[in-house]
Amino acid sequence: MIKIHPNRTRIEHEGSQHAVKRGLLGGLHWENFDFLNPLVENLIKATGLYSRGHRNAMDIRLERIDISLVRLPEVFNGYRILWVSDIHVERFEALSDKILTIISPLEYDLCVFGGDCCFEHFMSDKVLILTRRIIEGLVRKSPVFGILGNHDYIPIAYLLDSLGVRLLLNENTHIERMGQKLWFAGVDDCHYFYADDLDAAMRDVPADACKILLSHSPEIYKQAAVRNIDLCLSGHTHGGQICLPGEISIISSASVPRRIRRGLWQEGTMKGYTCRGCAASGAPVRFNCRPEITLLTLSRE
16 A cells, blocks of 8 residues: 655645755745746757757666675675666657667666656646556566655556555565565655655664665755665756756755765765656756666675
8 A cells, every 4th residue: 555645645635836945045945936947948948059958858878887785685796776767757758768768678686766757846647648658668677666756746656556666655675585685765755745754764674784775855865874774876856957067067956965966975884876867857958967777786895
């Protein structure tokens, strides 16, 4: 049975406005001003760079990342995880074909879906249709664990569950090989819905176990680092999406240091990886920051 956080139910049923209240600027966070996204999109169109930016947003790169973990059980040495996040489907109709083409020849043990199916902050039949196509393709190739993002709504949760995705919404599970276990914990969105509950997600996980945390946004990194977690996988930031040359992010949708906005990072003894995501949101363009699907290979340190 899917465990829907009461914050999601309240916000969706009451039609409450999404709002970001955390970070240095609190309620003044740029995401709270709806006029900014169309303004940026129109400014890019005025420069004549819009078509290039849209092509960039569909130019998905496969990133192959090796991560060593001290407590990884020996039988999981070489375990491969496909990390797919931030698909934002309705402004990118060819995205499903692109994703499925990239993953078709790949060999891996588990797929993790990191959330954010919608581009806009509302549901539509188009979102459900395109999301279904992508998820069906993922489920055909391997088991799939999933979490929800700040652009996801309750119908998405039920769709993913009906297609065979094991949703980890403030809960955990494990994979067992030859009597040894690799634990996965997932939290619900910590960015808009404030639906994350790390205590619940980690409940009954052995203290000395190798633990992988799935969190749509990396904003939970400090709380996670003191929980004896080995690896945190996140998305949400899009790596900055519109960056200066050299992939220097100008702004971020997550209140985290620049070092955590993309790629590999470490906080204390916890390792982390922040995926740039498969598409774009706000404005359907990217500059100096290509989207990605990530193939992670675990090894014992």
